[in-house]
Amino acid sequence: MPVEVGIVGAGNRGHAHADVDGADVVAVADIDQDAATTLADDYDVPVVYGEFQDMLDDAALDAVSVCVHNNLHWPVTEYAADARVHVFCEKPLAATYTDAEAMAETAEEAGVHLGVQNDRLFSPETRAARTLVDAGELGEPYYARGVYSRRRGRPYIDGYGTPGFVSKESAGGGPVIDIGTYVVGQLLNLLGNGENQSTYTDRLDESGHDIEDAGMGMAHLADEAGHELTAEEIVERSESTAIEL
Template sequence: MDEVTIGVIGAGNRGETHSEAYAEVPGATVAAVADVDEDAAQRLAERYDVPEVYADFRAMLDDSGVDAVDVCVHNNLHRPMAVAAFEAGKHVFCEKPLAGSYADAKAIADAAEAAGKHLGVQNETLLAPETRGAKTFVDEGNLGEISYARSVYSRRRGRPYVDGYGTPAFVSKESAGGGPVIDIGTYEIGRMLYLLDNPDVERVNGKTFEFYRDSYDESLVGPNTDVYEDRLEDSGFDVEDAGTGAARLADGTRLEIRAAWHMYQSDERGAVVGSTGGIELDPLEFHTTTNDYETTARIDVDEYETRQGRLASERGYTADRPTQFDHWIETVRGDVEPIPTGDIALNSMLVMEGIYLSDELGREVSADEVVDNSESRSVDL
């Protein structure tokens, strides 16, 4: 397959971002856009010279000229659209998280397997230079026997819509399934699972927090208290502001997690730690002992990427264009060994829903309990 033709479902912010990215990927062509808001779909099509516009995504799935579908809608719409695309014989790339619940994510993964098609899930961190560098240290055994990993994606003031950007759909269980745990937590949980070779999840504990749901303290928030209160009320905000937890993995590793849109805590960095060394990310540093001296080495990922870019030829891994969209197109074409983003996203969903279930039950939960208790949040179309 020399050229991969893509149909984008969703003409909003994500649909535009993905269409713009594909415009820079050799061998990729956005051939169609579908959205119930046909005017929005038409505007996106005109901006990126897309020839076909559909008001119904099902009509686009009937288009034999579309090889792969990119699902760029809210979380609880992912399952019906992705499953229908697989049943139509298309490959599927899906915005993060894979779905709004584990049950829906598993249904998507099962549909991909039944169709024998590729499932890709958006996670820009997996092909970041720091991640590739960290993966090298893990794979080469520089860390020894790994025992601990830390996943952190935390903001002090960054709730969608309420704090001034994004749409209310991000803060509604009806459309999103959850708050920061699955919105931004999915990035770093996925990255840590990838660095650990995506081991099975055994048990999860967690707690979520809701700050300033009913009122604001002007001394903390500032002079725009009324504005924030109004946006909070208008949005129908019914998800968490922050979540923390930990997962016990089948390889013996403990994975600690913090994901927050709104939590007054200093930043921490993702980490993977073993018996002979540890790494922290962004920037990438290696911690060990040398001649009995405690040693911290800053890893020059930029120089490494430049040198590898001169030597390598595989797109999706080279320094000149190491993006998830290149990797996805190369995966569909069969030109690279794919990163199993679908498997990682499904395992991430198990951890994230485990945090919610643990909070609800007030105790640690097993992976089997998460699976058994997970219910579909999918929107019927």
């Protein structure tokens, strides 16, 4: 039987999660009833709720997709875990490390699965690199570098996206947490996801908002491997992503 899923958040990411194969989207919740109704009409979702708590209490869900602002990922996950509903969360997992840690602990205690959307881990390129690493074709990796530059510029500031993107309270940060999470996931996947021993980060903030415009960082892992990250939102050049191992 298909997995029965409810969606929390009827914005851009909610629409992306509704367009899915292998699952039945049976409910959507959003405090913006017009947005929820539009998503329901577009994807034939039978039931609309104004509050995610009502959806989780009322609908017989197997899983929930969390597609709201980053700072709300934790309270939705907590409520879903208490209802014994599995959680698939938009990236990043949370707005803060402490929230992400609490989400993982809560899901484990409740016996539910907690997943985060990072489609780059399943790309042909990442899978091919992982195959080469596992086969020993590249020797023992000790350093990896990842870059993600977004050509559309900065969300909201440069004419697209909502104000939530440039609020640290709701987003948790700028491109480092927004698109850098893809690259960090790939780097850790290829280097074995070792325990972090030390980290250096630096962020550039020229937007006048309380999130960065660009960021870079380096991390040293317990197995002596290291990785470097650059994430930025720019206008001048084409979108660029790269992983070097």
